[in-house]
Amino acid sequence: MSCLFEKELPFMWSLLTTGDAYSEFPMNHIAYSLIEQNDEQYNHTDDEHDSELQRIENKVNLILKILGQMMHANSTLPDKARVKLGAEELAWYNPEAKVDQYYQTTLYLNEDHCVPIKMIVKVNNLESGWCHARIEQQRLDEQSAWERWVFRQHRRNVAIARAQSK
Numbered sequence: 001m002s003c004l005f006e007k008e009l010p011f012m013w014s015l016l017t018t019g020d021a022y023s024e025f026p027m028n029h030i031a032y033s034l035i036e037q038n039d040e041q042y043n044h045t046d047d048e049h050d051s052e053l054q055r056i057e058n059k060v061n062l063i064l065k066i067l068g069q070m071m072h073a074n075s076t077l078p079d080k081a082r083v084k085l086g087a088e089e090l091a092w093y094n095p096e097a098k099v100d101q102y103y104q105t106t107l108y109l110n111e112d113h114c115v116p117i118k119m120i121v122k123v124n125n126l127e128s129g130w131c132h133a134r135i136e137q138q139r140l141d142e143q144s145a146w147e148r149w150v151f152r153q154h155r156r157n158v159a160i161a162r163a164q165s166k
Contacts (some may be wrong), residue, residue, distance in 0.1 A: 002086055002089065003084035003085055003086040003089060003090065003091055003132070004085065004086050004087070004089050004150060004151075004153075004154040005084070005085060005154050005157050006083070006085075006088070006152075007082075007083055007085060008080050008081065008082050008083070009032060009081070009083060009107060009108055009109065009111075010077040010078045010079070010080055010081075010107075010111065011078060011079075011080070011092060011105070011107055011108070012079075012105070012106045013082040013092065013103045013104065013105045013106070013165070014103065014104050015101060015102075015103055016101075016102040016103060016104055016120070017149070025117075025118040025119075026137075027115060027118070028117055028118060029141070029142070030067065030115055031109070031115040031116060031117050032117070032141075032142060032145035032146070032149075034110065034115055035062050035109055035110050035145070035149055036145060036148070036149075038101065046112070053123045057114070059087050066100050067115075077108055077111065078106065079116065079150055080106075081093070084130070084132075084154070085150055086150060087146070087147045087150050088123075088134060088135055088149070089124070089132055089133060089134050089135060090105065090107075090119075090121060090132075090133060090135065091127075091130050091131060091132040091133065092105075092130070092131055092163060093129050093130055093131070094129070094130075094131040095126075095131075097123050097126060097131035097156035098123065098126075099123050099124065099125070099126060100122065100123060100124075101122070101123045102120060102121070102122050102123075102136070103120070103121050103122075104116070104118060104119070104120055104121075104130075105119050105120075105121055105132060105133075106118050107119070108150065109149065116130040117130040119136075119138065120135075120136045120137055120138050120149065121133035121135055121136060122134050122136060127164075131158050
C-alpha cells in the first residue's frame with residue numbers, strides 16, 4: 001500500500017539499532033483516543049440507556065482532553081515537516097536513510113493535545129531523498145485507529161479538492 005496524502009505536522013525521527021527494533025508506546029492509546037474523540041460526532045437519542053452511556057463517554061472524553069492539555073503545558077513540539085501518510089506506511093525527507101533501517105518516528109497529529117503517536121518503521125524504499133517506511137509492530141487497536149484516521153484525512157482532502165475544482 002502506498003501513501004494516500006501529504007501533510008505538514010510536527011514530526012521527528014531517530015535511527016534505531018537492530019536491538020531496539022521493538023518497543024511499546026503506552027501513551028499511543030491516549031493519543032488515539034484524543035484524536036478519535038476530536039473527530040467524533042455524537043448521535044443523540046432519547047433512549048435512557050444511550051443517554052447514560054453518552055454522559056459517561058462525555059466524562060471520559062473530558063478527562064482525556066484535560067490530560068492532553070496538561071501534557072501540552074509541559075512539552076514542546078518538534079519542527080514541522082512534510083510527511084506522506086498511508087494506512088501501512090509513511091514517508092519523510094531523509095536522504096541519509098538506507099533500506100532495511102529501523103526508525104522510531106514521533107508524529108503529532110493534533111497540535112491541540114500535544115500527545116504524540118510513536119511508531120517503529122522499517123525503510124523499504126528510497127525515492128529522490130524521500131524515505132518510505134512500513135509501519136511495524138502496532139497493536140491491533142492502534143492499527144485500526146491509525147487506519148481510520150488516515151482514511152478520514154484522505155476523504156477530507158478529496159472533498160476539499162472537489163469543492164475547489166468546481
